[in-house]
Amino acid sequence: MDSGGIRRRLALGGVVLAAAGMFGLATTGTAQADTGGTCAGREVRTLPFSSGVTHIYKQDGYVCAVTVARRTGAAQTMSVSVQARGGRPVVDKGSYRDHAGPITVHAGRRCVWVRGSVGSQGSVSSGWILC
Numbered sequence: 001m002d003s004g005g006i007r008r009r010l011a012l013g014g015v016v017l018a019a020a021g022m023f024g025l026a027t028t029g030t031a032q033a034d035t036g037g038t039c040a041g042r043e044v045r046t047l048p049f050s051s052g053v054t055h056i057y058k059q060d061g062y063v064c065a066v067t068v069a070r071r072t073g074a075a076q077t078m079s080v081s082v083q084a085r086g087g088r089p090v091v092d093k094g095s096y097r098d099h100a101g102p103i104t105v106h107a108g109r110r111c112v113w114v115r116g117s118v119g120s121q122g123s124v125s126s127g128w129i130l131c
Helices: 003-027
Strands: 031-033 042-048 053-059 062-069 077-082 090-096 100-108 112-118 124-130
Touching: 042 112, 042 124, 053 112, 053 124, 062 077, 062 112, 077 100, 090 100, 100 112
Parallel strands: none
Antiparallel strands: 031 100, 042 053, 053 062, 062 100, 077 090, 077 112, 112 124
């Protein structure tokens, strides 16, 4: 094998290692946004509002929330966010047909603030809860 082939293979190996390292850094955080499925744990609060409902779950120091639209079908702007006291909010906002989230945040024993919205008119904000 010539020296050009070796250099290409070494460069490719470096790219693969760098990508693996970046993936590892991206997945070691304490919050995550999942594009499907449901929350783990038991449901501790339900926050209804005019165009939807936000469900809040808790398990082993983790708080999870999902906002579900009352009318499903056509895509509309939806969001859900969870913020542990002292932390930044983790948000899932986009154009969805039936739900936004789930969002999971490690809160430990800290209070959380949960927000949810569907469309431009309906929204809910919990205030500090689960303290």
